[in-house]
Amino acid sequence: MLSFHSAAAKGEIPVAPDAETIPPEVNWIDAVRPDAREIAFLERALGFEVPTLASLSEIETSSRLRTEKDWLHLSIPMIQRAEGFLPALTPLGFALSKDLLLTVRFEHMKAFEDCKDNLSRQPLQAGGPGALTAIVDVIVDHAADVLEGAGGDLDCLSEGIFGTKNANARRHRPREDGDQLRLVLRNVGRIGDLTSKIEDHLLGVARMLPYVAANAAPYLTSDIRAKLKSLQRDIASLNDYETHLTDKIQFLLDATLGLTNIEQNNIFRILTIVSVVGIPPTFFASMWGMNFKNIHEYDWTYGYEFGLFVIAVSAIIPIIWFKWRGWW
Numbered sequence: 001m002l003s004f005h006s007a008a009a010k011g012e013i014p015v016a017p018d019a020e021t022i023p024p025e026v027n028w029i030d031a032v033r034p035d036a037r038e039i040a041f042l043e044r045a046l047g048f049e050v051p052t053l054a055s056l057s058e059i060e061t062s063s064r065l066r067t068e069k070d071w072l073h074l075s076i077p078m079i080q081r082a083e084g085f086l087p088a089l090t091p092l093g094f095a096l097s098k099d100l101l102l103t104v105r106f107e108h109m110k111a112f113e114d115c116k117d118n119l120s121r122q123p124l125q126a127g128g129p130g131a132l133t134a135i136v137d138v139i140v141d142h143a144a145d146v147l148e149g150a151g152g153d154l155d156c157l158s159e160g161i162f163g164t165k166n167a168n169a170r171r172h173r174p175r176e177d178g179d180q181l182r183l184v185l186r187n188v189g190r191i192g193d194l195t196s197k198i199e200d201h202l203l204g205v206a207r208m209l210p211y212v213a214a215n216a217a218p219y220l221t222s223d224i225r226a227k228l229k230s231l232q233r234d235i236a237s238l239n240d241y242e243t244h245l246t247d248k249i250q251f252l253l254d255a256t257l258g259l260t261n262i263e264q265n266n267i268f269r270i271l272t273i274v275s276v277v278g279i280p281p282t283f284f285a286s287m288w289g290m291n292f293k294n295i296h297e298y299d300w301t302y303g304y305e306f307g308l309f310v311i312a313v314s315a316i317i318p319i320i321w322f323k324w325r326g327w328w
Contacts, residue, residue, distance in 0.1 A: 002038050003030045003116075007126040010119060021045055022100070028124060028131035030112065031104045046102065048095070051075070053106050056091035064204065065211045072096040072215055076204035078139070079146060079197055080107050087194050089201070094132065096212065098219040101128040103135065111135075111142040129220055132212065133227045136205065140234050143198055143205075147241055150191050150198075154248050157187055161255055181263065184256050192249045199242050206235045273318075280314030 004013040005028040013026060022029070022045045031038065031050070039050045048071060055063065056075045064075045074094040079087050093104035105112070115138040124131050161184060213220070213228050220228075284307065300306065 001032045002034065002042075003032075004028070005030070005116075005119060005124060005131070007124045007130060010121070012116075012119075027100055027127055028135075029100070029102045031102065032108065033106050034104070042102065046071075046095070046100075048073075050102075051093045051095075051104055053091065056093045056104065061207065065208065067215055070097050072212060074208050074211070076208055077197075077200050078105070078107075078109055078111070079143070079194075079201055080109065086190065087197050089197055094208075096128045096132055096216065098129075098216075099127055101131040101135075111139045114138050114142065125224070127219070129212070129216060129224045133224055133231070136209070136231055137227070139205065140231055140238070143201060144234075144238055146194070146198055147238060147245065150195055150245055151241070153187065153191055154245065154252065157184055157191075157252055158248075160184065161252065161259070181256055181260050185253075188249060188252050188256060192246075192253075195242060195245050195249065199239075199246075202235055202238055202242065206232070206239070209235070277315055277318045280318065281311045284311050284314055 002015070004015045004023065004026045006013050006023075006025040007027050008025050013023065015023060015026075019041070029042070031042065034042065034050065042050050048068060051073065058064070058075075066073050072095070074096065075091050076094075077089040078092045080090040090105070090107045090109075092109070093102075095102040095104075103112075112135070115135055118134070118138065124134050160180075209228050209232050213225065
């Protein structure tokens with residue numbers, strides 16, 4: 001699907017499906033999963049091969065940033081389905097000239113939906129660089145929103161692990177605690193995966209902007225240069241925040257694993273206590289079960305009850321001792 005946009009108009013410009021040329025007022029063409037007919041039209045009108053999904057997915061810098069004739073060919077990884085589901089990276093391709101920008105993508109992206117919503121209120125700046133800066137500005141804002149959401153999720157997890165609610169809990173429920181720790185580990189892993197993909201995304205944008213500033217310098221206006229520098233500063237600050245989140249993720253992961261080790265130690269401690277508590281009752285029960293004639297308790301009227309009482313007391317006394325010592 002192709003959509004055409006202009007600096008002189010708000011929203012999308014209608015172009016006939018059988019058109020042979022691109023209207024001169026168009027400065028941004030958005031190609032979403034273009035079919036063979038649309039690819040043929042673009043290649044005929046623009047004079048170069050439209051990049052495929054495989055070529056845009058390559059990670060070498062020479063493949064992501066290159067110049068052919070009057071066109072800059074760029075690609076960056078984008079976050080797909082960053083909210084609700086596990087995120088995935090999908091490539092986004094740019095072809096930039098003085099007057100026109102072509103974007104090629106194979107997934108629907110929230111950043112582009114927001115960008116087109118903005119166009120309905122305010123048109124693009126003129127030329128290809130004007131369209132590029134407007135799109136990258138929305139992409140960076142979207143990355144910032146995702147990082148802010150990840151930071152909020154980490155704060156909630158931190159409160160769940162170290163908060164006063166858990167600190168003041170008196171009853172110990174091993175199964176519930178184990179389920180909670182597994183849930184925390186899954187959430188920490190999910191946020192860590194998202195943060196890692198955001199890092200790849202920001203790295204791609206951070207490499208692209210200086211390349212554009214250097215290789216498109218002859219036709220960049222002072223406003224566009226200033227906007228590119230501002231975007232680079234924004235990305236640098238987001239990288240710092242992403243590093244902070246990565247450190248916090250590692251801290252929460254270490255803390256969760258430490259709590260897991262404590263829970264395991266508690267289980268072994270309880271097993272040890274149970275084995276020690278069971279020794280005195282076992283001793284008395286074994287002693288009275290030997291059936292020797294000189295065991296006087298056999299002749300007592302309440303000998304059986306006395307034996308049960310001694311067995312019970314021999315189990316209770318170690319429990320009281322462990323409680324008093326704070327071992328249980």
